[in-house]
Amino acid sequence: MPLTSERGISAEELRLAARNHAMPLEALRWPITPIGLHYLLVHYDVPLVDPAAWRLQVGGAVERPLTLTLDELRERPAVELTATMECAGNGRALLEPRPLSQPWLTEAVGTATWGGAALTALLAEATPASAAVDVVFAGLDRGVEGGVEQRYARSLPLAEARGSGAVLAYEMNGAPLPPQHGFPLRLVVPGWYGMTNVKWLAELTVTTERFAGYQQTTAYRVRASEHEEGRAVTRMRPRSLLAPPGLPDFYTRERVVAVGHVTLEGRAWSGRAPIALVEVSDDGGASWAEATLTRDLEDLSAWVRFEFDWEPTRPGTFMLCCRATDETGESQPLEAEWNVGGYENNAVQRVPVLVR
């Protein structure tokens, strides 16, 4: 992946930013992100899929290969999952030097209720061979990446595919899956970064060797340099975001609030464990105070809400920050740890606010 130390965003990055979109942070006020506000990354093009011709092929090292229509999937017991999903590249454009790819700032996230069939039940139906190790999920979107022409495909270890509560989703927020979110079917694995949740899903292949596809072994690995193998990107690290308070300036997006009482609110999540603590700072992280947490969505895969009564008693510029800690004890760092692909940057958000 190329890098830049230049300050300006490139034409290629702008092209990606114009297509893909983050969640405007005021949408943190909604527990379930309205459709169209949930972050969206399309690797190649949104394919135009004819649902009548579409089939899900389940094959590879299984006792009973399956070919299923959408109606046949709908006949299976339906499950629902409310999950927060974040792009693994969220925060990439804040790294220095900046890895050149989709230039996310802090807000590539969203929460949806996904309806569909349980992956574990479908795997049980197909019955993986005893030597099976991975399940490979291949979508219908095709393109060229790193010089390699490919269909987008990712794998999960079989145990994770069986045990993670993953859903083969044909509904989003109670409506049919929108084209850009994978119509007619996508994978949703609670707690994992977005690249896991293969859209326009067409094939599940059980393998007896580790999957070594482009998106598994070239992309989505945390590497300090191009030359090392690195480690795989998997579950979301803890993160919290504030809905920026007060009024925005149109061009700079900087916020203005009046002296007095301000109720700050935001959301926090981790794909590794429930959120234990969210702290807020108004001095750029020099001092912290605890926010009040509310679990307004039952599903543990969904973000929690936090609230903080802020009393800016004098005019001036304040740097608001928030910091989440999950039940494993992992906390958001003040400074990002740089890596080649620009993944997993969960450094604390900084929201400059002018009090007047």
Next chain:
Amino acid sequence: MPLTSERGISAEELRLAARNHAMPLEALRWPITPIGLHYLLVHYDVPLVDPAAWRLQVGGAVERPLTLTLDELRERPAVELTATMECAGNGRALLEPRPLSQPWLTEAVGTATWGGAALTALLAEATPASAAVDVVFAGLDRGVEGGVEQRYARSLPLAEARGSGAVLAYEMNGAPLPPQHGFPLRLVVPGWYGMTNVKWLAELTVTTERFAGYQQTTAYRVRASEHEEGRAVTRMRPRSLLAPPGLPDFYTRERVVAVGHVTLEGRAWSGRAPIALVEVSDDGGASWAEATLTRDLEDLSAWVRFEFDWEPTRPGTFMLCCRATDETGESQPLEAEWNVGGYENNAVQRVPVLVR
């Protein structure tokens, strides 16, 4: 509005590009743009509106001021309008020097079916005074722009408000208006650029003097220099866009197709008159051939589809372009006419394609 001759996109522009989103061009394949793919520009923040507390106030120089709940609006005769909507700043980031604002490339467009009450009927109910000249539409989104704290507001001349077929929309594509598209109510004026279609609409005020608000007299004017009054941005100029063929490269978005037959397709629209002609070029506009037009949406306010059989018989790089002409005879220019705000750039799209 500040300008830049630097090549790189600024941090402020990236912040806007991350929030607001264009329509990925493959979505030109759908006659009605799926929700979440329609372009979106939010001037300030998406407001969180309580529909039970919300009212539409109709006042000013009218005989019968009205205060209406959402249910009362729904009790009025329902109308439907299918309309193509484009941001007035579409193409801004391709101008040189680049006006610094939302950095749209070519794809800030979408087509939706809007359901609601006819504006003309509501105006008849309120009965404007004989001295009335403008109708001012004010939304609930607030922010600072050009140093001025404001609610977003725009006006239409009374004759245009009555005669344009405008809808006060509470539905989009058959579902309640999504928050980002103006829930619970927005104005939709067929044929006009996007800034006209005030979201989160709360007040209609009939005035006896021309409205001189920020979004009417400072923004949305075509000016060759900061010092001139310029002319108002009104109806959409003719434009056509191709759905880029073949496969994209992830990072560059450049397209690859195989030698042989390629069916090119796209959409064309004008807010001034129906589309009369679309031409296609594969040599950057040196030579042109006529495309086949299909009106697959009945409403004359909606775009038309065009198709072109392209036969690239040799490998190499081709520059695809398309050019629409409407029934007034106005055609898309090959080069943009620069203006301070970066409005109405309907220069022909250029799609580099590698044939191999």
